[in-house]
Amino acid sequence: xxxxxxxxxxxxxxxxxxxxxxxxxxxxxxxxxxxxxxxxxxxxxxxxxxxxxxxxxxxxxxxxxxxxxxxxxxxxxxxxxxxxxxxxxxxxxxxxxxxxxxxxxxxxxxxxxxxxxxxxxxxxxxxxxxxxxxxxxxxxxxxxxxxxxxxxxxxxxxxxxxxxxxxx
Numbered sequence: 001x002x003x004x005x006x007x008x009x010x011x012x013x014x015x016x017x018x019x020x021x022x023x024x025x026x027x028x029x030x031x032x033x034x035x036x037x038x039x040x041x042x043x044x045x046x047x048x049x050x051x052x053x054x055x056x057x058x059x060x061x062x063x064x065x066x067x068x069x070x071x072x073x074x075x076x077x078x079x080x081x082x083x084x085x086x087x088x089x090x091x092x093x094x095x096x097x098x099x100x101x102x103x104x105x106x107x108x109x110x111x112x113x114x115x116x117x118x119x120x121x122x123x124x125x126x127x128x129x130x131x132x133x134x135x136x137x138x139x140x141x142x143x144x145x146x147x148x149x150x151x152x153x154x155x156x157x158x159x160x161x162x163x164x165x166x167x168x
Contacts, residue, residue, distance in 0.1 A: 034114040034150035035061070038121045038161065042138055042146060045125050049139050057166065060147025063094040064162035067105070068151040075156050077107045091166055098166040100142040104134045106161045116159035117150045143167045 043053040067090060070081050080086060085093065087103050106120035124134030137143070143165035151160045 032150065034117045034159075035148040037114050038117050038148045038150070038163065039146065041118060041121050041125075042148070042163070045138055051139060051141065052144075054144060054146040054165070057096065057145040057147045057164075059095040060091065060145060060164040060166060061149055062147070063090045063096070064103075064147045064149035064164040065151070066090065066094075067103075067164075068149050068160040068162045071105070071107070071162075072151055072153040072156070072158070072160050075153075075158075077105060079103060079105060087164070091164060096166050096168060098168055100140070100165075100167040102137040102140060102143055102165040104137050104161075104163040104165075108159045108161075110157040111159060113150055113152050113159050117148075117161045120159075120161045121163070137163070137165055140165060 039054075039056060046053055067084070070084050071077060074081050084090070088098065088101050091098055091101050104121075104124055106124065108116035108120055111119070121138075125138055127133070127135040144167045145165070147164045149162050152158075153160060
């Protein structure tokens with residue numbers, strides 16, 4: 001299928017920073033505290049539904065982080081911004097050759113990073129059918145891994161959350 005000409009790419013260097021510096025998690029992986037809190041919450045929600053936990057994917061974190069930077073630069077919540085690759089292509093560019101892929105995104109105004117990210121995830125999980133796409137992603141039996149990224153945007157006083165899910 002022919003591709004339409006894409007507008008110029010959104011700059012990927014907005015004045016944002018990771019939510020908090022890394023804290024030690026299981027093994028030798030360093031995961032920022034806000035992302036770790038959301039990851040833990042996702043797996044608690046899954047356990048409550050009798051589902052296996054998702055594994056942490058640094059590659060999906062990379063995909064989620066690039067998307068957070070793009071949303072912060074545009075100051076716009078969107079699964080795909082003008083000039084940005086589709087979710088599946090973003091995940092593949094990060095090294096995930098997926099057979100299933102999904103994404104949850106959210107933004108909160110001016111709260112502490114961990115509180116904002118956890119609250120966003122709790123709101124996603126509290127969705128009710130038929131408008132419960134975020135909740136269904138969290139409870140997916142198709143996806144086996146997740147990457148969570150939280151970015152603090154001090155220019156717009158916002159906290160951006162992206163949860164990228166996949167199975168390989």
